[in-house]
Amino acid sequence: MSAPTHRTRPGTTPGTVLAVIALVAVSAVVLLPIAIIVFTAFKPVAEVNAYPPSLLPDAWTLDNVREVTSELPFLRLVGNSFLFAGGVTAFALVFDSLAAYALARIDFAGRKVLLVAIIATLMIPFQATLIPLYQLVADLGWVNTYAGLIAPRAADAFGIFFLRQFFLSLPRDVDAAARIDGASEFRVFRSVVLPNAVPALLTLGLFTFVNNWNDLLWPLVFTTDADMGTITSGLTLLTGPSGIVPHGVMMAGSLIAILPLVIAFLLIQRRFIENIATTGLK
């Protein structure tokens, strides 16, 4: 680690220059895989497998994109990803915020015990419950259905805990006033607490969406039909049985898989990073 604060006088110091050089180098390495995805996606096959390899294409082509869309039911997989990640996110936000509201704002018998129980389930890795969960989903006849993909994740302990922490930090005078005016509990939740929790809901929503969009094991387990997979699990089908990976096609598929998330992230990155940092997630 180079010293960031040799001198603390304002202006450019040797320490700052060194730090910027280090950061440029680290960022270049960090962005290299993203660059290789983007540029390889538009390279002709001959260049993809050429030696010596290069980062930028000499001739740009859409062949890889065309091939990946013909080898996989691509639109369908991307649509599944949206339905799965979007569905989980929508349900989880509603159910988690309802539960978090009760835990943060209503004094009821058994609240402490319940909170501890919820925090305990937070530590259960989903991989540990995967097999009986699969059997349950299979018994319900939900393998290869959206219900099977979405329902088990329609609420989760992490989201409840996260939102509860946030709700606790909101001032309570307004909801007391609303209650005196005769507002129902649900009205207080919907019109007083929720509107003030938008940053937390946005952060949790994005988090949930990104994690589910990117999850590999979950769709691998709960879908066996190629048409019901997600874009993330579908891509793994491209690695042929021979073990020969068509890199160009792979990178084109990867580009399509990461594009929605990267664009969404770049659009809202400032708020997203700041919200993660300030909504108690640390």
Place this chain on the structure above:
Amino acid sequence: MTAPNPTARRYRPPAPLGGRRRATGSPAGRNARAWAFLAPALIIIGLFTVWPMISALRLSFMDASGFGREEFIGLENYVTVFTDPDIRDAVLNTLWYTVLFTPTAVIAALALALLLNSPRMPFRSFFRTALFVPFVVSFAVAAFAWSYLIDPQVGLLNYWLRGLGIQLGNVLEDPDLAMPAVVLVAVWKLFGFYFVIFLAGLQDIPASLYEAARMDGAGPWSRFRNVTLPLLSNTMAFVLIFAMIAALQAFDQIYVMTGGGPYGHTQTLVMEIYESGFRKLDIGFASALSYVLLIATLILSLVQFLFFGRKEKDLSS
């Protein structure tokens, strides 16, 4: 930015129930309303997390194939878990992965957060964004990209390193290098998340403390050692727990890059669970393995919680 920043309050238990003043409602009414709010989430978690957990415990004492045939065999699955050399290797591999991953990711994240904590650092928000981008890329896609970069024939990174005199060879087929390679992908994907959390933690440390330390003649290392590290211990605990749990559950990029190979050198616990449960359909055995993972996770969380919980108290008193 808009949200309050409850550093000091975050880990404190909620205020005693008696201390809250409620304007309206009888206790019975409040109970009914609370459970109505909780019901949907509790049903989902109960049905899809708690029940499978109980089921897995039962199955771990069975010889079960998943086609309805179940036979009670006592502790036999657990005996196999602790005696089978393949499983022992998978446990060791998982530990090796954790040992490689956790310090690398946490130190990289902390070092970068320290560099970017100063508001005077040029291009601060560009660097922050660049470092966080990998977090939104899936493990699977990260695995494809890195596999191509380190491909022995056409990999760009291999080629560049060869230019520097470093011969990597076929990394993913190399028993010594395959594990570091899959760990590298995990570090790449996850360190940005830890970095952002460290940044937030650093911003909560009052500047006045650094001023005071400087007046006392403390150099950069001493300030880091005596101001930053102790005041960051909460954040550090959170990041360490997250990083270790992520390491214990490693699966995605290994499945894509090596499939557990070469010769089982990257076979982890979750890879074993997936294989015994969904390939070999040995559900009882897979359940016993799951419980080993579960208990390892719980122990880890507990140890960290106790260790850092005490430390935090020391500081605040």
